[in-house]
Amino acid sequence: xxxxxxxxxxxxxxxxxxxxxxxxxxxxxxxxxxxxxxxxxxxxxxxxxxxxxxxxxxxxxxxxxxxxxxxxxxxxxxxxxxxxxxxxxxxxxxxxxxxxxxxxxxxxxxxxxxxxxxxxxxxxxxxxxxxxxxxxxxxxxxxxxxxxxxxxxxxxxxxxxxxxxxxxxxxxxxxxxxxxxxxxxxxxxxxxxxxxxxxxxxxxxxxxxxxxxxxxxxxxxxxxxxxxxxxxxxxxxxxxxxxx
Numbered sequence: 001x002x003x004x005x006x007x008x009x010x011x012x013x014x015x016x017x018x019x020x021x022x023x024x025x026x027x028x029x030x031x032x033x034x035x036x037x038x039x040x041x042x043x044x045x046x047x048x049x050x051x052x053x054x055x056x057x058x059x060x061x062x063x064x065x066x067x068x069x070x071x072x073x074x075x076x077x078x079x080x081x082x083x084x085x086x087x088x089x090x091x092x093x094x095x096x097x098x099x100x101x102x103x104x105x106x107x108x109x110x111x112x113x114x115x116x117x118x119x120x121x122x123x124x125x126x127x128x129x130x131x132x133x134x135x136x137x138x139x140x141x142x143x144x145x146x147x148x149x150x151x152x153x154x155x156x157x158x159x160x161x162x163x164x165x166x167x168x169x170x171x172x173x174x175x176x177x178x179x180x181x182x183x184x185x186x187x188x189x190x191x192x193x194x195x196x197x198x199x200x201x202x203x204x205x206x207x208x209x210x211x212x213x214x215x216x217x218x219x220x221x222x223x224x225x226x227x228x229x230x231x232x233x234x235x236x237x238x239x240x241x242x243x244x
Contacts, residue, residue: 001202001203001204002198002202002204002210002212003202006212006215007211007212009215010210010211010212010214010215011211013050013215013218014211014214014215014218016050016051017046017047017048017049017050017218018047020046020049020050020051020053020054021043021044021046021047021053022043023046023054024042024043024046024053024054024057024061025039025043027057027058028042028043031062031065031066031067032065032066033061033064033065033066034064034065034066034068034069034070034079034081035064035154035155035158035159035244036154037097037151037154037155038061038064038097038244040100040151041096041097041100041151042057042061042100044099044100044103044104045096045099045100045103047103047218048103048217048218048221048222049096049221049222049225050218053096056089056092056093056096060081060084060085060089060093061093063079063080063081063084063085064079064080064081064244068080068081069081081244082243087243090236090243090244091229091232091233091236092229093244094178094232094235094236094241094242094243094244095178095182095225095228095229095232096225097151097152097155097244098148098151098152098175098178098179098182098228098232099182099221099224099225099228100147100151101144101147101148101149101150101151101152101175101179102144102147102148102179102182102183102186102221102224103221104143104144104147105140105142105143105144105145105146105147105148106140106143106144106186106217108143109136109139109140109142109143109144110136110140110208110217111208112139113132113135113136113139113208114208114209117132119139120132120135120136120139121135123135123136123138123139124138133190133191133194137183137187140183141183144179144182144183145175145176145179148175148178148179149168149171149172149175150171151175152170152171152172152174152175152241153167153168153171155171155242155244156170156171156174156242157170157171159242160242173240174235174240174241174242177231177235178228178231178232178235178241179228181224181227181228181230181231182224182225182227182228183224184224184227185220185223185224185225185226185227185228186217186220186221186223186224187220188223188227189216189219189220189223190216190217190220193206193216193219193220194206194216197216198212
């Protein structure tokens with residue numbers, strides 16, 4: 001059985017993430033990001049990082065608003081987002097950029113597989129995998145990769161002034177390793193939550209329709225951030241991924 005305290009904690013954590021995402025989205029309406037894709041990245045990040053994402057947005061995200069970037073360009077100055085953001089934070093923003101695509105892809109994949117179980121069968125459930133979770137992970141990865149590459153494309157293409165084909169190639173190069181590292185961390189924790197914490201310790205099933213599942217996903221995303229962060233550090237240092 002799932003203890004009451006865990007159920008309450010899950011609800012509180014999910015509500016906090018939603019409220020933080022809403023606060024950021026409302027602020028972005030008044031102060032849109034210079035790079036429009038970041039208007040999606042920041043709220044998506046807040047869905048699992050909640051208060052940390054809120055602090056990061058108002059401390060560093062606000063340095064990259066359209067108004068501040070435009071003012072810096074008009075004055076022929078270095079934009080404040082480049083001048084006042086430490087490199088480790090830039091790496092964190094780059095990692096979050098990848099992670100927000102993963103977040104949206106994973107949310108979509110989990111609900112698609114729940115509403116249409118046949119989709120999980122297409123990816124090997126009941127034939128290759130006895131556990132549905134493994135088949136869903138394949139769909140997770142495909143959708144997360146799609147969202148992640150799209151997010152990178154709309155970052156790299158305008159920053160480097162590339163053609164659509166060049167932009168797509170560079171987006172795949174920049175995101176493939178980062179996204180894979182993120183999914184490894186996320187899958188690792190979800191496997192522990194699914195097969196050990198819930199099945200073994202609590203004697204309960206971790207269902208997509210439960211708040212506990214999405215609370216575990218919030219934690220899994222944090223693990224994904226940790227495994228993807230050093231990869232993004234290298235990608236940015238190597239010039240494969242842009243500083244943000």
